[in-house]
Amino acid sequence: MNILKISFHGHSCFSLEGKAGKVIIDPFLRGNPTADIKPSQVKVDAVLVSHGHGDHLGDAIEISKSTGALIIAPYELAVYCQRRGAASHAMHIGGSRRFPFGSVKLTQALHGSAADEDPLVYTGNPCGFMINMDDKVVYHAGDTGLFGDMELLGKLNFIDLALLPIGDNFVMGPDDAVIAAQMLKPKMVVPMHYNTFEVIKQDPDDFAHKVELYSKPVILKPGEHLEL
Ligand code: NI
Ligand code: MN
Numbered sequence: 001m002n003i004l005k006i007s008f009h010g011h012s013c014f015s016l017e018g019k020a021g022k023v024i025i026d027p028f029l030r031g032n033p034t035a036d037i038k039p040s041q042v043k044v045d046a047v048l049v050s051h052g053h054g055d056h057l058g059d060a061i062e063i064s065k066s067t068g069a070l071i072i073a074p075y076e077l078a079v080y081c082q083r084r085g086a087a088s089h090a091m092h093i094g095g096s097r098r099f100p101f102g103s104v105k106l107t108q109a110l111h112g113s114a115a116d117e118d119p120l121v122y123t124g125n126p127c128g129f130m131i132n133m134d135d136k137v138v139y140h141a142g143d144t145g146l147f148g149d150m151e152l153l154g155k156l157n158f159i160d161l162a163l164l165p166i167g168d169n170f171v172m173g174p175d176d177a178v179i180a181a182q183m184l185k186p187k188m189v190v191p192m193h194y195n196t197f198e199v200i201k202q203d204p205d206d207f208a209h210k211v212e213l214y215s216k217p218v219i220l221k222p223g224e225h226l227e228l
Helices: 060-067 075-083 150-156 174-184 204-211
Strands: 005-008 014-018 021-025 046-048 070-074 087-091 096-099 102-108 127-133 136-140 161-165 188-192 225-227
Touching: 005 188, 014 127, 014 136, 021 127, 046 060, 060 070, 060 075, 070 075, 075 087, 087 096, 150 174, 161 174, 174 188, 174 204, 188 204
Parallel strands: 021 046, 046 070, 070 087, 136 161, 161 188
Antiparallel strands: 005 014, 005 225, 014 021, 096 102, 102 127, 127 136
């Protein structure tokens, strides 16, 4: 059996390491007070970026420029990154593609997407990712509110692990994330996008207690990992 290693780097940043490669999702590191690694420590084949907000695009362009890692993102954001010197591959919601490390399908996310420049630069629709690596399915919801088609995602995919935001204010709060888990039916769920800043302060143990009816909760601290 191949083992897929999922490491948490704070906020919504996770790296996935399988037998055919390694990816990082939403590498918000330098500006993230909870991050356990620096951008210079990231050695990956691809960087998946869910949307243009600074706490997700993060250090993606720098990582791509220094290592050649391919940024995989919705079209407008991929073009934004390319124009700033990154290597990128554009996709869009509903589309999937097989890469050497595994396959990626972009899912919808109810949110915004603009790069933090003045004035803001619009970077298309935000997304989530349904990732298949080593026959394991990992769903990273991105930044999103609860939406009913999570039910469909749960029907179409046997999700081994769902990474769900619980921070509230900008994204789902814990109670909506519990309903998301009920619809997605993942074997395991890891909360994300909380406690990085005061405005998204949450108690992950409270979420874990409420969600365990539907999925096995695992709370990761930055620097911790789990294996599938
Ligand atoms: Ni956002
Ligand atoms: Mn965010």
